[in-house]
Amino acid sequence: MTLSAAALGGLLAWRAGAFALTPWLLATLGLLFAHATNNLLNDYTDSRRGIDRNNYYRNQYGVHVLEDGLVSQRQFWGYLGFTGGVAIALGLWLVWLRSGLTLDLMLAGAFFVLFYTWPLKYYGLGEPAVLLVWGPLMVGGTYYVTAGHWSWDVCWLSVVFALGPTTVLFGKHTDKAPADLAKGVHTLPVLLGDKLSRQATRLMLAAQYLLCVLLVATGSFGWPLLLVLLALPKxxxxxxxxxxxxxxxxxxxxxxxIWPLWFSAHAFRHTRPFSGLFLLGLVLDTLLR
Incomplete structure (x- = not known):
C-alpha cells in the first residue's frame, strides 16, 4: 500500500507534466524504509509494554520478530537503526534537493513513525493518523517533492486511496477490540463499540465511491476514474x-x-481490486488527456 501511494503521487506529477525521476525514487524508497521502521517500533513498543505477550491477538495472525524470538535485542536495534537511518538520509537528501515544504513533510512523517503506536493508537487517534498519512502526507508529499509544488486536487484524490488502508485497519481493530479493551488499548473501534465501528467502516467504503463520482462530476478527473464501480460486487x-x-x-x-482476522481480511479483499481499478482509471485518464 505504501508503494502504491508513492506510485500514485508520481503518476499525478507525470500527469501535471512535472515528473522528476530522482526525487520520486528518493521519496518512494524513503517511505518504504520509514514504514519498515514504524512496523519495527510497533512490535517493540507493544512488546515492551506487555501488550503482545502470550496468545494476544496480534500473535495469532502474524510473525512477531521479538515475541517469536527471531532476532536478539542487539540485532533488533541494528535492524531498526538501519531502516531508520536510511529513511532519514533519504529524507535529508530530498530536503536538500527541494527545500520548501519538504522539511515540514519529513518532520510530520517522523512524528507519525515515532508516535503512531504510542500514544496515538492507544487513544483513538491511530485510525485518523493512517487516513492522513496514506493520503495527503504520502501521496500529496510524493507529488510535492516530485513535481515541486503543492496541489489540493491531489490531496482530495489521495483521500480516496487512503480510505482503503484505513478500512483495513479499522476492520483489524474491530476484530481485536475485545482483546485491546482488556489490555487498555483504546483504539477508535474500542471507543465507538462494535456496531458503530462497523457502521463507520461502511461509511468510509461508500465515501470512496462517492468521492470518485464527485471528482468526475466536477471535471477534476475524467470518466476512466469510474472504473472503480467495477468493484461494486465486492x-x-x-x-x-x-x-x-x-x-x-x-x-x-x-x-x-487467516483466522482470527475477519473484518480486516474481508476489507482487504475489497481494497485490493478497488485500488487496482482506481490506479488503472487514473493511468487511462492521464493517457487520454
Missing amino acids: LRHLWAVFGRPKPAERPEGYPEA
Missing part, C-alpha cells in the same frame, strides 16, 4: 459482512491461516 459482499458481528468461531470453509 462492496456488496463486504457491506453484508460489516452488517453483522464477527462470528464467535471460525466459519466452516473459512481459511484457518
Whole structure:
C-alpha cells in the first residue's frame, strides 16, 4: 500500500507534466524504509509494554520478530537503526534537493513513525493518523517533492486511496477490540463499540465511491476514474459482512491461516481490486488527456 501511494503521487506529477525521476525514487524508497521502521517500533513498543505477550491477538495472525524470538535485542536495534537511518538520509537528501515544504513533510512523517503506536493508537487517534498519512502526507508529499509544488486536487484524490488502508485497519481493530479493551488499548473501534465501528467502516467504503463520482462530476478527473464501480460486487459482499458481528468461531470453509482476522481480511479483499481499478482509471485518464 505504501508503494502504491508513492506510485500514485508520481503518476499525478507525470500527469501535471512535472515528473522528476530522482526525487520520486528518493521519496518512494524513503517511505518504504520509514514504514519498515514504524512496523519495527510497533512490535517493540507493544512488546515492551506487555501488550503482545502470550496468545494476544496480534500473535495469532502474524510473525512477531521479538515475541517469536527471531532476532536478539542487539540485532533488533541494528535492524531498526538501519531502516531508520536510511529513511532519514533519504529524507535529508530530498530536503536538500527541494527545500520548501519538504522539511515540514519529513518532520510530520517522523512524528507519525515515532508516535503512531504510542500514544496515538492507544487513544483513538491511530485510525485518523493512517487516513492522513496514506493520503495527503504520502501521496500529496510524493507529488510535492516530485513535481515541486503543492496541489489540493491531489490531496482530495489521495483521500480516496487512503480510505482503503484505513478500512483495513479499522476492520483489524474491530476484530481485536475485545482483546485491546482488556489490555487498555483504546483504539477508535474500542471507543465507538462494535456496531458503530462497523457502521463507520461502511461509511468510509461508500465515501470512496462517492468521492470518485464527485471528482468526475466536477471535471477534476475524467470518466476512466469510474472504473472503480467495477468493484461494486465486492462492496456488496463486504457491506453484508460489516452488517453483522464477527462470528464467535471460525466459519466452516473459512481459511484457518487467516483466522482470527475477519473484518480486516474481508476489507482487504475489497481494497485490493478497488485500488487496482482506481490506479488503472487514473493511468487511462492521464493517457487520454
